[in-house]
Amino acid sequence: MKKIWLSIAFVLVFFVSCSTNAVDEGKEVELIISAAASLMGVMEEIKNDFETIHDDILLTFNFAGSGSLAQQIQSGAPVDLYISANQEWMNTLADNEWIQPDSRINVAHNQIVLVKKSKLDYESSMTFVGLSEIEELQIAIGDPATVSAGFFAKQVFEELGIWTNLKDKLVYGKDVQQVRTYVETDSVDYGVLFLSDTIVTDEIEVLDVALSSWHDPIVYPAAITSHTENVEAARTFLNFIASEAIEDVWIEYGFNQKH
Incomplete structure (x- = not known):
């Protein structure tokens, strides 16, 4: 009898595990992106383009001053990706290990x-x-x-x-x-x-x-936060906004990628 119950338990665990994996594979990932307020217009358009291609990734933006956003991240706000309008605040986060340094890239320039x-x-x-x-x-x-x-x-x-x-x-x-x-x-x-x-x-x-x-160069650095659980999705979006494929969108909104 003990062996029978053990077999039943094993079968139940197996089916629960398979069911869980199936849910995870089809799960939509929500990326929370803290971006400088000056990016609001261009990011709304980029969002539409990106989600059309990557229908399994949902983008949610939080727009504010770069310093305020950095302070929110340092206070533990659940942010997957940070895009600043200057290098200083990104440096502050890097110095305190709030971002993944190998993910940091410059995505745009301004005047x-x-x-x-x-x-x-x-x-x-x-x-x-x-x-x-x-x-x-x-x-x-x-x-x-x-x-x-x-x-x-x-x-x-x-x-x-x-x-x-x-x-x-x-x-x-x-x-x-x-x-x-x-x-x-x-x-x-x-x-x-x-x-x-x-x-x-x-x-x-x-x-x-x-x-x-x-003035100092007006560069928009972006980086994945160190505490995100959505690294791959964040990297997918990061590569997208830095790609030459959407250079025209940046230019339309007054930015320059300067590749």
């Missing part, structure tokens, strides 16, 4: 621009240098402590020697989306954004483009 609301009679020939010459005005930038566009804006102002003159005229946004809203609603006179932030709206006019020598 910093001075903008105003379209169709308003502000000075259309305004430049970065000219901002310090106007006494009463407000300029929206991302908070340099957590928002990459604000970090680079500060570098531009410091390089031009006008940061001290402008500090009291600055309005900080929590991310580039908020800065763009300030400009679109005419809540400020001017704003500083990434070029890509101006592509998705007709409400903003670009006045000046910062020279690359005025």
